[in-house]
Amino acid sequence: MSEGNLKALAAPVIAIIGYDLEFYEKIPQLFPHAPGFKDLFVNNPGMVEPHAFRNSALQGAYFMLAARAVGLDVGPMSGFDAAKLDAEFFPDGKVKTNFITALGHGDPTKVMPRLPRLPFEEGAKIL
Structure with missing residues (x-):
């Protein structure tokens, strides 16, 4: 863990947001109206990891919003050894962090205030 993330060790929970490299096996169950969708991933293995990674990022964001909605402080981070973490928690290699x-x-005297945000016009463009 990087120096800047060591304070996270004091948190009661550190959640791992991971992605399942075999998510497509659940498509017939979770996406029953399009069971053939599974074949798209089976027949195009290069599509699996980008799709899984993107969707895990979205689900992780929803998780953080839900945690904040119930009053928890949330500290997402990179700056850790994902390979070591995966070896410890996901040794079969089917899930990656x-x-x-x-x-x-968090201690209110130590929680970093919200950082500035760009105005919409500067951070987005409607095409």
Whole structure:
């Protein structure tokens, strides 16, 4: 873990947001109206990891929003050895780590305030 992330070790929970490299096996169950969708991934293995990674990032964001909605402080981070983490928690190699996030109630005197955000006009473009 990088120096800047060591304070996260004081959090009561550190969640691993990962992605399943065999997610497509669940498509017939979770996407029953299009069971052939599974074949898209079976027949195009190069599509699996980018799709899984992108969707895990979205699910991780929803997870953090839900945690904040119930009053928890959330500290998402990179700066850790994902290969070591995967070896420890996902040794079969079917799941890989996207990012980790600390959860808990931070010390109000030490929690970093929200950083500035770009105005919409500067950070986005409607085409």
